[in-house]
Amino acid sequence: MVAAPKIALTDEEITILKSYKRSRFSLVQHKAEALLLLNGNIDINFIADFLDRRPSTVTTWAKDYQRIRMASLYTGHAANTNASKLTLTQRHEIATVLSTPPSAQDIPAQFWTVPHLKDWITSQFDVIYDSDTTYHLLLRHAGLSFKYPQVFDKRRGSDAEINARMSQIRDEIAEALNDPGQVVFAADEVRIEHEAEVRKAWVHIGQPTTLSVDRVRQAQSYIGFLSQTTGEVDLLRLEWQNTETIIEALTTLVGRHPGKKITVVWDNARWHRSKKLREHLGEGNALANVHLVWLPPYAPDHNPIEKVWNEAKAAISNRQRLVFEDTVVGFETFIGSSTFSYRI
Structure with missing residues (x-):
């Protein structure tokens, strides 16, 4: 006699499993039916007889479900002899x-x-x-490729909402882009990390393979301002990503572009919208010439400087650097010596 495993299904799981009873795959149907019956405290031997399976098989299905829930319905097919091939x-x-x-x-x-x-x-x-x-x-x-999918926050708006906001932004900055007395930047923060790791090296046979490296994990934060006219990036180191360091960075940016009105398009990070930052804007303040524009929430793929970060990280990832400062210099050198075509 096989003891029936305990299954406790939520109302949502019951609804989903009921829909799987109509699946075109018989194995998925049987698993869904078995789980629903177990949830109703039906005798496992009756379930096995009803589905023409062994009680031990039903037990395995239940244990798999307890472990990985719905994913278990599409795993565990019985192997065949591998004799047949696809036509x-x-x-x-x-x-x-x-x-x-x-x-x-x-x-x-x-x-x-x-x-x-x-x-x-x-x-x-x-x-x-x-x-x-x-x-x-x-x-x-079938035309598929193996790559990391883009991951978006579930709070992200619809494509229609995002496209409408991006259209508004383009209209808002259009005049500034054609005015020599103004500059427009797409801005964002980035963080690079380093931990020396060497897997193999060419050494003489019989010689020791000891290598001294810096195993301390280190990191450096930046803010970058991608010009929407020249494609150059004003890159500034940050001690941390918070309101105080962002105010300092904007003040430095103003100093690099004296006498010009500056539009900065960036995301909705809390330090980009903080009350303390807004106090530095407006007539008579240090950031009087700065106008801030916010991208649609949870839509980093619409900030062109994100592509700059991806390109720069790819450029420095192909070479192992044992000292963190070499990683920093490599990152800064790549960005400082390049212009980028990415636009809002």
């Missing part, structure tokens, strides 16, 4: 499916992964490949 028609069907998000196939995920694709192919065609390379080729054939 050309099936490959075309897979390419069509991969052109849509996994959710279109009742898979609870935003992006396709090898495990998701493997489970879908197994359920649909009863084919399993030993090597993940085959699944990589199928993904690439």
